[in-house]
Amino acid sequence: MDILWQYQFRIILLGDSTVGKSSLLKRFTDGIYSDVADPTVGVDFYARSLDIEPGIKIKLQLWDTAGQERFRSITTSYYRNSVGGLLVFDLTNHKTFDHVREWHKEVSEHILPHNMVYILIGHKSDLNKDRKVTQDEAEQLAADMGIRYVETSAKCNSNVDRAFQLLSRDIYELMKMGQITTRDGWDGVKSGLTTRALYPGDEDIELEPREKSCNC
Template identity: 45%
Template sequence: MSTYNYIIKYIIVGDSGVGKSCLLLQFTDKRFYAGRELTIGVEFGTRFISLKDGKQIKLQIWDTAGQESFRSITQSYYRGAAGALLVYDISRRETFEHVSTWLSDVRRHANPNTTIVLVGNKCDLDERRRQVTREEGEKFAKDNDIPLFIETSAKSSENVEEVFSITAEDVYDKIKSGVFSPNETSGIRLGHSQSTIAEETQTSGCC
């Protein structure tokens, strides 16, 4: 059995075709498959990562369908998510314009302390195909109190590792500060390890 300190639940949301499933596949399997069909309902993947201080984390990642017809189904998976990747396609402005709706859904159905990251995917494309500037993504994140924004490419793997890692680091900071407590509601569970923050912060008696 693998040893890890925490299990953290993620969700990936956004319009159909923005590359959510490809981001998950690139992160979990380190490969890109352009011929993926649209997600029906939800897909699931896991991977272990190490944080900067050496803590081992198991990520449980739910990739949700972007079609309107599945929204009532996928929203049930938002509950108990500690991290949410809000994805749009930089070459399709309409997917960026719909980000506010996805953000509202996350904030309505997920934990109020969920770490949300705005992700502009497909940054490998020729700049002539870009319809959403980096500055627009940064402004949307700032205007909507989203602390983290990053552009990625599921095809070239640019920043894919980073987006999942920085989300985990932010969630872990919330665990350390007491914002999150490990339970099903928070989307965080203790893992198979004796070295947990709770144990590390316990103080012994004076004598």
């Protein structure tokens, strides 16, 4: 039986404008990096599949949110339908780090009584000489919030896949423990599809294009 994916997770990227959320997503989904990036207007969508463990494929639907205040009313409507969030700040801009708690608080309040699985991302680790946020500072903030911390660079393709894999695995482990479940009216986690279930007898038909994968 050709299994397209067992589960779909909706994950949202959060953080100030210019921290590099779009660059992370383009590197993760398409394996490309560009020094020039157009600012995100509202919300952009990306997708990629991961093999979380043997025989278990997870489809990630990734939402790239605009960091500017004027788009906040648009982006907040997407919080409730997300199961995971990457809180992204720029290691060379301390103000973006200072705003992480605000992003975390805003999202957490909007999704009550439910919770979201977070991971803290210190981006642009390749610009070490311009660094304004120490690793100790970032690790302490992550510890205070009870979440993981990973430093990434879309430009050098450092830890990009690892960040998404860690978040996806944390969500999957919570599902196995019964702490996250699919529920009516919520698209954060969806049960997967198989060709046999949808088209009995036509198991060789591919129902949708396979996700692009980064082989970097």
